[in-house]
Amino acid sequence: xxxxxxxxxxxxxxxxxxxxxxxxxxxxxxxxxxxxxxxxxxxxxxxxxxxxxxxxxxxxxxxxxxxxxxxxxxxxxxxxxxxxxxxxxxxxxxxxxxxxxxxxxxxxxxxxxxxxxxxxxxxxxxxxxxxxxxxxxxxxxxxxxxxxxxxxxxxxxxxxxxxxxxxxxxxxxxxxxxxxxxxxxxxxxxxxxxxxxxxxxxxxxxxxxxxxxxxxxxxxxxxxxxxxxxxxxxxxxxxxxxxxxxxxxxxxxxxxxxxxxxxxxxxxxxxxxxxxxxxxxxxxxxxxxxxxxxxxxxxxxxxxxxxxxxxxxxxxxxxxxxxxxxxxxxxxxxxxxxxxxxxxxxxxxxxxxxxxxxxxxxxxxxxxxxxxxxxxxxxxxxxxxxxxxxxxxxxxxxxxxxxxxxxxxxxxxxxxxxxxxxxxxxxxxxxxxxxxxxxxxxxxxxxxxxxxxxxxxxxxxxxxxxxx
Ligand code: BES
Ligand code: ZN
Ligand code: ZN
Numbered sequence: 079x080x081x082x083x084x085x086x087x088x089x090x091x092x093x094x095x096x097x098x099x100x101x102x103x104x105x106x107x108x109x110x111x112x113x114x115x116x117x118x119x120x121x122x123x124x125x126x127x128x129x130x131x132x133x134x135x136x137x138x139x140x141x142x143x144x145x146x147x148x149x150x151x152x153x154x155x156x157x158x159x160x161x162x163x164x165x166x167x168x169x170x171x172x173x174x175x176x177x178x179x180x181x182x183x184x185x186x187x188x189x190x191x192x193x194x195x196x197x198x199x200x201x202x203x204x205x206x207x208x209x210x211x212x213x214x215x216x217x218x219x220x221x222x223x224x225x226x227x228x229x230x231x232x233x234x235x236x237x238x239x240x241x242x243x244x245x246x247x248x249x250x251x252x253x254x255x256x257x258x259x260x261x262x263x264x265x266x267x268x269x270x271x272x273x274x275x276x277x278x279x280x281x282x283x284x285x286x287x288x289x290x291x292x293x294x295x296x297x298x299x300x301x302x303x304x305x306x307x308x309x310x311x312x313x314x315x316x317x318x319x320x321x322x323x324x325x326x327x328x329x330x331x332x333x334x335x336x337x338x339x340x341x342x343x344x345x346x347x348x349x350x351x352x353x354x355x356x357x358x359x360x361x362x363x364x365x366x367x368x369x370x371x372x373x374x375x376x377x378x379x380x381x382x383x384x385x386x387x388x389x390x391x392x393x394x395x396x397x398x399x400x401x402x403x404x405x406x407x408x409x410x411x412x413x414x415x416x417x418x419x420x421x422x423x424x425x426x427x428x429x430x431x432x433x434x435x436x437x438x439x440x441x442x443x444x445x446x447x448x449x450x451x452x453x454x455x456x457x458x459x460x461x462x463x464x465x466x467x468x469x470x471x472x473x474x475x476x477x478x479x480x481x482x483x484x485x486x487x488x489x490x491x492x493x494x495x496x497x498x499x500x501x502x503x504x505x506x507x508x509x510x511x512x513x514x515x516x517x518x519x520x521x522x523x524x525x526x527x528x529x530x531x532x533x534x535x536x537x538x539x540x541x542x543x544x545x546x
Contacts, residue, residue: 080202080203080204081222082203082206083170083206084206084208084211085208086207086208086209089167089205091133094133094167095133095165095166096133096168097168098135099168100121100136100139101139101142102121105119105121108136110132113129114136119138121138123140123149123150125137125138126138128161135158135166142174145455147174148181148524149181149524150181151177151182152182152186152525155185155199158201159200161200164200164201164203165201165202167205168204168205168207171208175218175221176220179206179222181525182204187229189233189529191233220350223350224346224540227342227532227539228342229532230342231335231339231532232532233530234250235332235335235517235518235530236331236529238331239314242334243313244288244289244313245290247292247337248290248292250341251294251341254345258296258344259348260294261294261295262293262295263295264292265290265293266290267288269291276378276381276401277378277379277381278398280378280388280397281372284318284368284371284372287364289364291360291361291405292337293358295356296344296347296348296355297355302353303354303414304357304410304412305355305413305416305545306412306416307343307416308336308403308406309339309359309361309419310333310334310336310361310399310418310420311334311337311360311361311363312333312363312398313334315365316365316367318372318391318392318394319367319372319374320390332517335418336395336421336517337360337361337418339533339534340418341358342534343539344356347542350539352542354545357410357412359405359406361402363394373388374391375388380400380401380499381404381405382400384477386473386476387474387478389481393481399417403415403417403499403500407501407504413507414509415507415508416508416509417508417511418534419510419512420513420514421489422489422492424487424488425488425512426515427488427489429459429515431516432457432516432524433515434458434511434513434534435512436448436511437460437489437490437510438463438493438508438509438510439463439505439506443506443507443509444460447537447541451541453540454539454540455524455525456533456536456537461489461493463494467487468494470487471494471495478495478498489512489514492512493512516533517534519531
C-alpha cells in the first residue's frame with residue numbers, strides 16, 4: 079500500500095473510502111448513529127460497519143490508546159482487501175499517526191512470493207489527512223521506516239530454507255549494506271576455522287551449506303554510543319542427530335528470526351539516521367543430520383576456550399551464539415550488547431507464545447527495555463536468573479554442558495549458558511531476548527498475520543531511538 083500524508087483541505091475524494099474510528103461514547107453523537115446501530119454496529123473494539131452508499135467505513139475502538147488504534151488499523155487493513163475502492167482515507171493527528179501507520183502496514187502484510195495468484199488489496203493508496211503536513215512529516219516518515227523494516231524481517235523469516243541458507247543470508251546482508259551504506263564483513267569456513275569458532279562450525283558441519291558469520295556496521299559521525307546486536311541465524315533447525323519429531327520440525331525455517339531481526343534493526347537504524355554506532359553480528363548456520371554431523375557426547379572447544387559437552391544437538395543455537403557473542407565482544411567495546419534468538423520452546427511454556435523473554439543482569443536495562451516495548455506495542459517479560467539454575471549446566475567431563483540436567487526453567491538455563499560467554503565488563507550491558515514464541519505465528523494475533531511477526535524490530539528500534 080502506498081501511504082501519503084496530505085492536507086485535508088487539498089484532498090479530492092474520487093472512488094475513496096473514508097475510515098472513521100468510533101468509541102461507544104462517540105457513536106452516541108455520530109451522524110449515522112441510527113443506521114449504524116441498525117446494522118448491528120456497537121463500536122466495540124474492532125467491530126466494523128460499512129456504509130457503501132456514503133463510501134464510509136466505521137471501526138469500533140475501546141479508546142484512543144496506541145495499542146487499540148494499532149490493532150484496529152490492522153483489522154481494517156485486512157477487512158478492506160475485498161473492496162474495490164481505489165483508496166482509503168483517514169484523519170490523523172500527532173497522537174494517532176504512528177500507531178495507525180504501523181497497524182496498516184503490519185496488518186496489510188502478506189507473504190505472496192510463493193503464490194501463483196495473490197489476493198492483494200485493490201485499494202492501492204492510503205491517504206492520511208491532517209491539518210499541518212509539516213508538523214507530522216517526521217513521525218510519518220519514522221513510522222513508515224520502522225513498519226517497513228519489520229516487514230523486511232518478516233519476508234526473510236518466511237522464506238523457505240532451501241532458498242535462504244547461510245550463503246544467501248550473507249548475500250542479503252551485503253545487499254542491505256550496499257543500499258544503506260553499511261560496512262559488511264563475511265567470515266566463511268576458513269576464516270571461522272582461523273577464529274576458532276569450533277562450536278559454531280560443529281553445528282553447521284552436516285549441512286551442504288557452509289556456515290557464515292556476518293558483521294554489519296552502521297557508523298555515523300559523532301556517534302553517542304556503541305551498540306552490538308547478535309542474532310541466531312539457524313536457517314534451518316532439524317534438531318541434528320537429536321532429531322526433532324516431525325511436527326516440531328515444521329516451521330523451523332523461523333529459527334533464523336533472531337538474525338533477521340538484527341538485519342531489520344540495522345535497516346531501520348540506518349534509515350532513521352540515528353546518531354549511534356550499531357554493529358550487527360549474525361551466526362548463519364544450518365543444523366542438519368548426516369555422517370559428518372556433530373554428536374551428543376562430543377566435546378567442543380568454543381572460541382572463548384571453554385569446553386562444551388554436547389548432550390543434545392537440538393540445543394544448537396546457544397553453541398552458535400557462544401562463539402558469535404565472543405567474537406562480537408572482541409571486535410567491539412559496546413555500551414549495550416543485545417542478542418536475539420528463537421532459543422527455547424521452554425520460553426513459550428513459561429510466557430505463552432506472544433511474549434519475548436528478556437534475561438540479563440541489569441535491572442535498569444531490563445526496565446528500560448520493558449518501557450520501550452510497551453511504547454512500541456510488543457510484549458516482553460523478564461525471566462530471572464539464579465545461581466541454582468546455573469548449577470544445572472555443570473558437566474562432569476567439560477567446562478559446561480549445552481543442556482540442563484533438570485527439565486525445568488529451560489529458557490533461563492539457556493540464557494545462563496549464554497551468560498557463561500559474556501565477559502565480566504559486559505555483564506551489566508548485556509540482555510538476551512528469547513523470541514521463540516513471539517517471532518512466528520500460525521494464527522493471526524494483534525498486528526500479526528500468519529507467519530513471521532518481525533519480533534524485536536519495533537521494540538529495539540524504539541529503545542535505540544530513546545538513547546541519549
Ligand atoms: N530452535 C529451537 C527452539 C524453538 C522451539 C524455537 C520451538 C521456536 C519454537 C532450539 O534450537 C531448540 O530446539 N531448543 C530445544 C532445547 C532443548 C534441547 C534443551 C528445545 O527448546 O526443545
Ligand atoms: Zn534446536
Ligand atoms: Zn534452534
